[in-house]
Amino acid sequence: MLQRPLTSEYPEYYVPYVDLVPEGDLLTILNEDLNSTIALFEGISNEEGHFRYATDKWSIKEVLGHMTDTERIMSYRLLRIGRGDQTALAGFNENEFVEGSQINNQSINDILEDFVATRKATITLIKNMPVEAWSYKGNANNTEVTARAIGYIIAGHAIHHKKIIKERYLSAKNR
Template identity: 25%
Template sequence: MEALIEEYGRGYNMLREAIEGLTEEEVRFKPAPDKWSIHQILIHVTDSEILSTHRLKKVLAEEEPLLISFDQRAWVDNLAYDLLDRDQYLQLFQMLRCSMQTILETLTCDQYERVGVYADAGRFTFKELLEYRVEHVRDHLAQIERVRAAYKQA
């Protein structure tokens, strides 16, 4: 669990490093009309973190709470992601991750096994939800690299 918590804590720095030195044109580049720009990816990662931090806390605080999924495509399409302040969102991501660190560092083995239930996806332990948060950042870092590569070839 230590390695998982450590990587979770590095999420913000990993995102910052992935965009270091990029121009605004690179960050706003969309590889295709239905693909996200790096800017949109970063806003999405933070919006997802807002909801996921809430879910993680619900699982720790409540008995088998109902967890709600969200339509990420609708959020990108309908919440003016292109107009949102990327740096502000990255700071929010950092604050959310920092706010969870103390909680994570004090959890017992039993707490890692607490369960939340998605109506559309079933039961997940706190540990599984935390693993997904780490994987979510990894997946979007890989997506950022694909967009960077597509920009270079455009």
Template identity: 30%
Template structure:
């Protein structure tokens, strides 16, 4: 587990969700857990807001994929240029501009999540312990490669939980 010097307090909840889990294992199975959870969806559910003022299921999937791509880039950037200063991103603006609609988008995002997870796993498998401790900054706050892997998995776990609750209502 990363210690609190490896990430900003904003990410604490995501990291805590991974207590007791193996990150390589979570990277391998979370995409399939998401796919299993969403397999019974009907096409008309994809573009309906989950509640007033909330994202649609398609937007949630687009958000997950965008976030994982960004976090993956951050890992790469820190590994190649330790100490690099990176900027944050506005998740709501990304979702708004994402145009995440339709069954084709849903299938594309699911495929993208599974593919990106394989790429993340491949990259993690190639790192040694020292590389996972490398740090950069995001919006002026320190972040380690190790923390980013925990954040990616914790973020997905967060959305799996929310989707499971939403779909069981």
């Protein structure tokens, strides 16, 4: 079983994400999270997908698109670092990615389908990662991070955004 990363293995700004990951097997957690993500977003209509709880916040569709983009990028980082690549990996501007995606023009079902495909690819990458690769260190966004930490950051990031969807979007929409 993959062990939880030490806080020295990743930048401090990822602590809230890693802290959200429950104890247990990371693959099980990612699979359970996939199922709960499907259940959450399948219950949101295409029209509801445009909802923003405040004018300066992303729509529900944009949040799901952001979750997908971020997981895709973090999985790429995991692949590179897990293979021993020491090339410094660039950061990304999440707001520019959301704007550039024009995701609000897509159906919520298509966006969810993209998340599901991305998560399944993440799961197979993690499942097939050599044991020794989890301790490999690399540089992403000008900070040092281990492959193991990236796996937990991926899981925690999705958990974080689903929590926001439930607490800020769906609760505000139902008022």
